[in-house]
Amino acid sequence: MAVNTTPEAPLPVGQVSRLIGGWIDRLGAIWVEGQITQLSRRPGAGVVFMTLRDPSHDISVKVTCYRQVFDAVADIVGEGARVLVHAKPEWYAPRGELSLRAAEIRPVGMGELLARLEQLKKSLAAEGLFAADRKKPLPFLPQLVGLVCGRASAAERDVLENARRRWPAVRFEVRNVAVQGVHAVPQVVRAVRELDAMEEVDVIVVARGGGSVEDLLPFSDEELVRTVAGCRTPVVSAIGHEPDTPLLDYVADLRASTPTDAAKKVVPDVGEEAERVRQLRDRARRCVDALVAREERGLQNALARPVMQDP
Template sequence: MDDASELVGSQDGGLIAQENDPVQQAPERKVVALTAAETTPENPWPLALLSQKLKAHIEKAPPAWVEGQIIELNKRANVSYLTIRDVDAEISLSVTVWGSVLSQLAAPLERGSRVVAQLKPDFWMKTGRLSMQARDIRPVGLGDLLARIEQLRQALTAEGLFDPRRKKKLPLLPHRIGLITGRNSDAMKDVLRNTALRWPAVEFEVREVPVQGVSAVTAVIAALQELDSDPVIDVIVIARGGGSLEDLLPFSHEALIRAVSTATTPVVSAIGHEADRPLLDDVADLRASTPTDAAKRIVPDVGEELHKVEQARGLLNRRISQLLERESDRLAQLRSRPVLANPQSMLTVRAEEITRFSGRALLAVQTQVGRHADRLTHLRAQVRALSPQKTLDRGYAVAQLEDGSIVRHPSHAPEGTPLSIRVAGGALAAISTSTSDD
């Protein structure tokens, strides 16, 4: 492009023309607005000037590496026209790739492939069309995708999002199940059919959403948050019937993984893909290998449960019968014992013991009474032998004064002292006539 048409920035961000611009010096335009903001209906820019300045401005933009997915691919001679869509948003961009760039690839590009490309914007002045030129393009292989997933897995593991202690226990018998799956998909049919076969009374709240493509992550997260906020939902199942690694990439998206980790309702991952497991399997409270397996693990089998009930009843009846038989045998054994066969014998034995003990006690008492009676007689004889009366009976007498005191010395009863003489047969009155110390 000629320097005369070079675009420079003004203070107000407009487009200004330099003095040596050939369009400005054209004889039919004596005065040309310096900036785009200064143009008026009476003093417009020529369209060629605007196109030149746009082209100059766009060519200053540096090339940039971008990542996306090829959704359209048209090959025409030595040039290919691609439409690349962002992997996380509904944004597409048309890209032109020359044959020299494509010839450097080991394998031809295909629709649906994920690529990284170095793009440079280009403005075609003749038609005023803006296009993106691919200076280099490289497919994103499975190895690169797996490496990214593994890197994210390690980072989320370090945060503790996959810690088994965070996992919530599923209810034994959920009454209402939230199901997030593809529209009219086989995965949805498998879950609904197999769950109904196992437990007919279970109810579902189904959310049909895209399960692949750029809108999958946003749609699944919105459905998850809606079901998680419903208090009647006991468990949420996210189901998809397998697919390629690229198809399953939404289920390894960091935003979805964090949404599942913050959900208060238990979440079951039912992505039918054994190899290259998505990160959803690691963060979910329960991983099912397939949607059918999820149906088997979220509800019990009514037939099996009824069979278990019958087994429990049979076991209970056997235990009760065994208990009754054992206790009946014990009662029969107790009843056959002599003490129960003839209860009066026990009383007879005790009565005989009481009679024997009573006789022994009476004999012991009588022996003690006789022994003590003999001792009492002996002591009575001793007392009587030593009594004053016995002394009087032997001929002794006791002299007493009038006050009852005993005369123990002749000096106690001077001549003329009245005395009372006690003998064995009674008492005599006397008067002391003389005293002697003999």
Template sequence: MSAPGQSPENPFPVRGVAIRVAGWIDKLGPVWVEGQIAQLTLRPNSNTAFITLRDPAADMSLSLTCPRDLVTNAPVKMTDGTQVIVYGKPNFYTGRGTFSLRVSDIRAVGVGELLARIERLRRLLDAEGLFDPRLKRPIPFLPGTIGLITGRASAAEHDIMAVASGRWPAVRFEVRNTVVQGPNAVPQIVEALRALDANPEVDVIVLARGGGSVEDLLPFSDETLCREIVRCTTPVVSAIGHEPDNPLCDLVADLRAATPTDAAKRIVPDTAAEQALVNDLRRRSARALRNWVNREQHTLAQLRSRPVLARPLEAINARADEIHRARRAARRDITRLLTAETDRVGHLAARLTTLGPAATLARGYAVVQAVPANGAPHVLHAVADAPAGTRLRVRVSDGAITAVSEGGAGDEE
């Protein structure tokens, strides 16, 4: 036969399982646990207080029970959202089959400790580069639709919508009202942030809340919310609290506004200011254009007033007489040169004529050439060059005659 609880034929009764689970849990020792009070119930005729303790960084909670006096006599007021550290022993109630922690000590987390934890988280996120200015997305100049995450009917919502609509009446809003403090704030804000980021019509998201204590602003320094802001593709503007407040979401957001009103002024341009700027630019451009035209007209007038442009032929006329004088001087010099050269050529021609053979022939001289039968004629230089019978050619001033040599005079003697 199988052991109890190990087969359908020999099952455990409910009480058997409950008693065994209670025994196992009872062996666990007491522990210190930290979390946020999500719900606190004090029944009028009961000495037991019932508390739901929530983990702000995860969607998990734990049921606590404690003596009523432990809550009423606490050094700080225990309300929803209070960060506490409890000391208790795990307990399993067999009658209802529920698990809870029987608390014997409750301590509120002090402001100093909260600030120290925020500082540690700030250093962690900074080391991961989530505060890098290069990750900041630019805010559009004129957003068509603004996603707004804030408390219901809050002053922050009224201020942003009133100021933005006054500056640019055509602006539209996509509002998501959430809890802005307490244990349920982070899940609701993260859900609203994801919904607005997924909406293609939303151009910028504003996370807004009025001022408050360090404990009230704790959700806006939550690690889950900070990482969700970084993951958004839509620019996120943080407008939490007043000027001195500086939760961690201010550092990871794309733009940090000092107040909700400042956020509306920084993301929506002022219609009157932009119209005034346009008018001023138009006046300045028109004045600059007029000045440019006047300056160019003045330059053209100066150019036209110059003599070379006002009377362009005057310079030519002024040089005409000089050109005529130069031409006359050139002609005179050329004529004189030609006359001198003509005289020189005449003198040379006369000398050449005087020295030439024609002049000599004209004075009665003759040139005698021997004309051989088969050779070229040649001038006779001596009597021996023309023996008897040599054909001769005698050139005189007016022509040439032929003759036959009879030999030299000496030969006859």
């Protein structure tokens, strides 16, 4: 219900806070999924405090629960774990703070995560986001390559070193980001958007080394997949090793099996290209020599034939 106010009859802050609390109270208990980023279990305290974060967005909410609620899952749940929480939203009016009072915590199993990923994959495929006709070709020789990767990571080193070894003049615009954990998705999405907005960037590589299925989950996030699908710049996915197939692989314009493979596919090898040019020149020279020799033989044959005299 809307509250009528005017500049002459405003609501005091305390009343606004109490109204918000009333609206939130009517929401009732809900199931919430998120990732635990902070966990405080003080010895002897009857209440456990934690922060539940949305892995895809920079949004979090405080959660409290009685110790016995958390102790039921303490052996398998810790910081970084994905959980389902059955909780009642609460509004602390004096400080204007929202929190969740959890009555039950359930860990999200790998089987559940994989099932959700498979469902998301089918849904995105049905929209046509993975269609072959959406794939953009890579430039033969990019002047500037955008690279999204972890800071001082093996993936960054593999891409830079192998690309420069192949074509020393290639230039890079690097964006260092978190490549796992709760900050990965928003940072990778922001980096891809920044590079895509740069007119001089010819191709974007998103690279990360190997890891567990859970470590690579950010690269199957729906927001990241849709961001890459909307890029004007060709995007290369170079996540993990050959068997790893996050959803980013399906939407990218090209999938590289490893960061090293990405370097080989993004820039040509100067030595190989020079050898190819040499071979083409040799072939052209042989063709010209063959034509000249054929013409010379034809001329010689013509000169050798006797001239027919009129009777």
